[in-house]
Structure formats: structure tokens, C-alpha cells
Amino acid sequence: MVVRKYEDELKYIERISDYSWRIKKGFQENMNVEGIFYVNKNLEALMFEELRNSCRSDGIGGFLPGMKQIANVAALPGIVGKSVGLPDIHSGYGFAIGNMAAFDMNNPLSIVSPGGVGFDINCGVRLLRTNLFEKDVRPVQEQLAQSLFDHIPVGVGSKGIIPMNARDLEEALEMGMDWSLREGYVWAEDKEHCEEYGRMLNADPSKVSVRAKKRGLPQLGTLGAGNHYAEIQVVDEIYDKWAASKMGIEETGQVCVMIHSGSRGFGHQVATDALVEMEKAMKRDKIETNDRQLACARINSEEGQNYLKAMAAAGNFAWVNRSSMTFLTRQAFAKQFNTTPDDLDMHVIYDVSHNIAKIENHVVDGKEMKLLVHRKGSTRAFPPHHPSIPVDYQLTGQPVLVGGTMGTCSYILTGTEKGLTETFGSTCHGAGRALSRAKSRRNIDYLDILEQMKTKNIAIRVASPKLVMEEAPESYKNVTDVVDTCHSAGISKKCVKLRPIAVIKG
Amino acid sequence: MLRNKLVSLGHPNPEVNTQDMKSFRNLIVWLEDQHIRNYKIEDRAGLRKITSPEWSKAFEKYKEDLNCPKELKTELEQLKWILSYAIKLEYSDNLDKYRSMTSEKIREAEKSQSSAPSVKSVNPFDNLDFTSPQFEAGVRTLALKLNVPHHPDHLIVLGAISRVIKDNLNKEALKISIPEGKPFPIFDGQGMNQNDADIETASRILRLLQVQSLREIQTVINETIVECQDLITTEPKTDTRLGKVGF
Secondary structure (H helix, E strand, O other): OOOOOHHHHHOOEEEEEOOEEEEOOOOOOOOOOOEEEEOOHHHHHHHHHHHHHHHHOOOOOOOOOHHHHHHHHHOOOOEEEEEEEEEEEEOOOOOOEEEEEEEEOOOOOOEEOHHHOOOOOOOEEEEEEEEEEHHHHHHHHHHHHHHHHHHOOOOOOOEOOOOOOHHHHHHHHHHOHHHHHHOOOOOHHHHHOEHHHHOOOOOOHHHOOHHHHHHHHHHOOOOOOOOOEEEEEEEEEEOOHHHHHHOOOOOOOEEEEEEEEOOHHHHHHHHHHHHHHHHHHHHHHOOOOOOOOOOOEEOOOHHHHHHHHHHHHHHHHHHHHHHHHHHHHHHHHHHHHOOOOOOOOOOEEEEEEOEEEEEEEEEEOOEEEEEEEEEEOOEEOOOOOOOOOOHHHOOOOOEEEEEOOOOOOEEEEEEOHHHHHHHOOEEOOEOOEOOOHHHHHHHOOHHHHHHHHHHOOOEEEEOOHHHHHHHOHHHEOOHHHHHHHHHHHOOEEEEEEEEEEEEEEO | OHHHHHHHHOOOOOOOOOOOHHHHHHHHHHHHHHHHOOOOHHHHHHHHOOOOOOHHHHHHHHHHHHOOOOOOOOHHHHHHHHHHHHHHHHHHHOHHHHHOOOHHHHHHHHHHHHHOOOOOOOOHHHHOOOOOHHHHHHHHHHHHHHOOOOOOOHHHHHHHHHHHHHHHOOHHHHHOOOOOOOOOOOOOOOOOOOOOHHHHHHHHHHHHHHHHHHHHHHHHHHHHHHHHHHHHOOOOOOOHHHOEOOO
8 A cells, every 4th residue: 555645645636626526546556547536525624634644543543544445446457437435435344435336347357346335235225204294293202113113123133023934035035025025015116116126136045155044034124233223204304395296205294214224144244255255266366456355356257246146135135124124114103003004105215225236337438338336335326217217206316315323314315417427326325424433432422312312302212222322423424414515516416304203223 | 401401492491291291292392393393384283282182193203204213112212302303403503602612611601600790880980981071170170179289190180189088088087186386397407319409309208208108007017016916925924922122
């Protein structure tokens, strides 16, 4: 790794606009393309401070700073366009979280990297709407929070209440949401409003290790821990009335349910298994990267294909998981209000994946190319009329669900044409961590957090209160800054703002 | 067989009882009169006197004149022969008419008759002349009333009219009030990259129609999924005993 003084490093970073910066070639070795990152004034300060700190420590310490990670990804074989950093970017394993990169499928040297997808494969956000309003829910807020908590097991080591045997799991891995449909857990319309229609067709459960399956089996229908949550939210502000009404959101005060979860231990094991396999493949194929954490394999190699098939199976696992929680949420609401989910109009507005690699066609330099697009902590945001988005959103653009942090607000954005050309149709995914988990634990007292929720009149249920401070709003960037940057840069458009009234956490 | 032969010769009562002397004699007279015509009309007097005891004599002579084989002893056998003879005459008189009638063809004709019973059309449109000037004028007037744009081919205009009526003027559609507010800004946003303004407009309109038809397809898909769910899906299961909250 190149070690320079902070002032010298800055020579490689150049402002493009009020909301974007270019990382020039040479910032890290072997960069094939330039890097770009999107930040506003507030987020900019965090980014540069991170870089300065790493210069001081002479490269010793935890993860590399986000800017360096963007540049290292730009040095991977087969990358096209730019290595893109989104406003919520923060350091992660190999790839920064909030980094997207696309690789040319027709270049035999192009790679796929598990680090570019993340450990929680197909982690994503699903939003359900209801026809209830804040005034209907406020009086039973605590009961509803408790009911959700009872239905959806949370926390590390939690186990789901949907009975599954090994054969069910195999089928679920292959079929994704089609399995949930067949078993009657979800509605036909749910599938329509889900990325990839809730099923990766190239999934191959035989490429998944027995260990991963063992870990995954009892975990279906559980939320997990970390930053995952289920929240009852109310519509706080509508920026684009027309697009919102297409999603079934008519007025402020309307109640929605947001579920943020992924593939649990299953996806983690798939990623871990792949990293081990890929280290061997790198040696054999003599693939050089700037960072050991950027383990990868050629897309067309056996290891690359195995990973893509196993990753797709983990993607399906995550969809079945979110679908199971959709079912449980509907049950909880129906019981509380003594009616049916149908009568509560509990439709899925949309379901996004923000840790995944997908094959997509994009126009690069005026030429259509087939690309493997890695989005890690980045959400797909396709514009109106894109063939891959559901028919109901053909005119508005794809809904982008951006989950905030515990107790802060969340957003719905829509995809734009500018986003498609500038960032391969990608945008932010959430608030993005500002303090490391360890630092959060040291600096914040969990009792303060619970008190804070109380004053905001938010019902909260947590499995392990002591881990709550890791997820405190103070540990994260301000989600409004993140979303405003995406909106101002034009890579997606603000549509609806939501605020929580009840939180279920691991 | 006897009956079939009588039917084919057009006898008014093919079920005739040949055991009855009177009926038998009548039948012989009928065959001579209608089909065989071996005698001149005045010479048939003997045969016509069916009640006369002389009739049998006349019949003997008639058989002789027809060259009916002497080996045929019973009246029934003789009748059968005379019948066949009559049919033979009928056939050779109208050779062209009957030559093409093979048993296969007849069977086919019978089949097609039974599977496609000839239904008399009750649809008044079947007899309309769609190209007549009156018809075209009617279509043009209707188009004017419904604001359907002009097309040189009035049948295409008629197609458009039928869609307007089907989609917008059906009972369900008439119940829905016309939505208020701004119409969809079809000319804003990403275009279709056409240089010609008219083609651009047309493609944007087509794109919008495509969204509409996609919605219809998606609805059919959803309905199909629901039908399949009704067929194969049992109640979704949960078992709260399995649940475990982590730490």
C-alpha cells in the first residue's frame, strides 16, 4: 500500500460538484478506473477525517479508510466505469460498505468478490403498508410492539417459529419466494413487488456447504441481531405525492411496517466458505489485488461460478426469511385489530436487496454491456421505464427503501435516469456507521438510549439491551444527510419520509 | 334391408307388411308404376286389380316378362329380386348422380353432419355488407361522436371504436368517476430518443399502452398463482414451541 502524507494524498482527490468527488488514478496502485464518491458538507468532513487518521497511524489499525477501499476496488481486474462510493459509505471487509462496482462479463479476466457482496448476503429492506393511521395505532402501540416481538424471534441465536426440515430448506433455497407462495405464507402480489420477483434463478443449493445449511435451518423467520430491525413507522412527510400514491401511500400519519433483515448465519457461512476457496483460486490464476481482504475469483472459473450459485441460494434464503416475517407481521396486526391482513390492506410496497451481485445490462460509453454489478451496502435504484422494475412503478421509477437507525427516520426514494448513467442505477442503503461497534459500546450507555426512545414516544423491544448502544443513532451518520446528498446529486429522488413509533431489535 | 331399399326408392311407407296380401300386391304395382315401367300404362291393368283372383296370373306373367329367375319360390324372395331390379334401373338411369357416392363418402358426410349440426345464423351482422357506403358512413358518424381519430380504413376505425366502448363505456367503467387532477405528463422525463417529433409522440403513447397491457398480464399471473395456491397449498404452519429469542 502506498503511504503518503495527508497533504500528498489530497492531490489525488478532486471535487467534481457540490456533492461528488473524484479519486484519481495513482491514489492506490494499479487502478484500472477512477473512483467517485458522493457526499455533502457534513459527510465530507467525516470522509476526510478518516483519511487523515489513517495517514497518522501509518496504515496500522482496523479497516482501511473508505476512500482507500474505493481505490483498491478500482484496481480489481475487469472493472468498468468507476468504483462508486455512496454517501453512507464506511469501511468494511475488503470493499467499503456503500461501494458499488461493475465488472465486464465478457472480459475473461473479470472477477467476482464475496467482499463486494458482504457477509449478510441479500440483506435488504421490505416495507409493508397498512390502511391504519397513527391515531389507530398509538393507543395499542405497546401491545403491538410486544405482539411483533412475540411473533418474530430476534437476537443472536434466535430460532424461528416456522417449522422446516432439511428438504424444505433445499426447496426454499432453490425457489426463493416461490416457496413461500407455494406454502401459503405470502400473497401473489408480494412477489410482484420484490426485486428479481423474489427468486434468483441461478441458485444451486448443491453448491452450499452442509455447515451453512445447518446454520440456516432453524433461523428462517428470524430477524437476527446487529442493525436488523422491524419497525412500525408512520408517514412523516410526502415529497412526491404522485409517486407515493402509486405505492399506496396517500397521507401523512399512515402506518407502515419496515423489516430490515438478511440471510442470517446462512449467508455468512456461504461467504466464509467462498473466501477460503477463492484464496486458492487467486494463487492458481495469479490474481493480484491491493488488499488481501479483496479475495476474488474469475467470474468464469469454477470457484466464481460456485460462489454465484451459492450466493443466489443465500439470496433466496433472505427472501424467504423476509417473506416469513411478512407473514408473521400480518398475523400480529390481524390479531391486534381483530380483522384480516387483507382488510388492513397490508401489501408489500417493495423489497430491496442491498448486499448482492447481479448480472445487469448497462450502457457504458455508448455501448451496451453485460455486467456483474456488485452492490455492497448499496441499493439498486432503476429509473422509470426500466424493464427490470415492476409494472406498477414503471412510471415513477423503482422505490428505494432506506432504513435509518434506531429511533431516527427512514426514507423512500425513487430511481432516476441520472442514477442509471452515473452509478449503474445504485444509491445509498441506510445511515452508514460513523463509530465502530466497539467505540459505540465504550462511549454510549444503553440506559440513555432507552430513555431517549421513551422521550420520543417510541415503543422498543430488544433481545439484548447491552448491544443496543452499538446501534444508537450517535453511532451512525445522519440518514437525512445521506438521503439529501443522493437527492441533490440526482442519483435518486426523495419521495416519502417515515418515522418510527415502535422498534423490535435483536 | 327390405326397408332400406324401399327408403332409397322413396316409398311412402317403407315399413310395409309384405305378409299382408293387399300390401304386397300394392307394392308390386307401386314398383311397376314408379320405377320399373316395363309395361305401357294401359297394359298394367291386370296388375292393378289387386282384389281380383286373376291377379296371381298377371303377376306370374309379369315375373316372366321381367326375367325373374324361376328358382325364387317364395313371394318374399321374388319381391326382393324385383326391388333390386328396380334399384338397378334407378341407378343406371342416373349413373352420373350416383357414381361418386361411395360408402366412405357417405360415412364422411354423415359424420360431418352430426359433429357440426347446421345452425341457422341468428347474428344479424353476418348478413351485413361491411364495405357498403352506408356502413362506412355509420362508422364515421360513430367515430365523430366518440372522438375516435380518422383513419382511411373505416374497419380500423371500427376496431378503435369497439375498444373505446369495451374499455370506457362498460358498466363497471361508467361507475368510476373520471379522476381529477393533472393527467400523466407523458412528454416529460426520459424520451424514446426519436428524431422525428411525431414518431417520438407515438412511441411515448405506445410505451404507456405497453405499461397498461403489462399490468393486465401481471394481474392474470397473480390470479393464476392464487388458483394454484388454492389447489396445492395447505394452511401455512407455525409452531411457537420452536421459537427462541436470542440474546
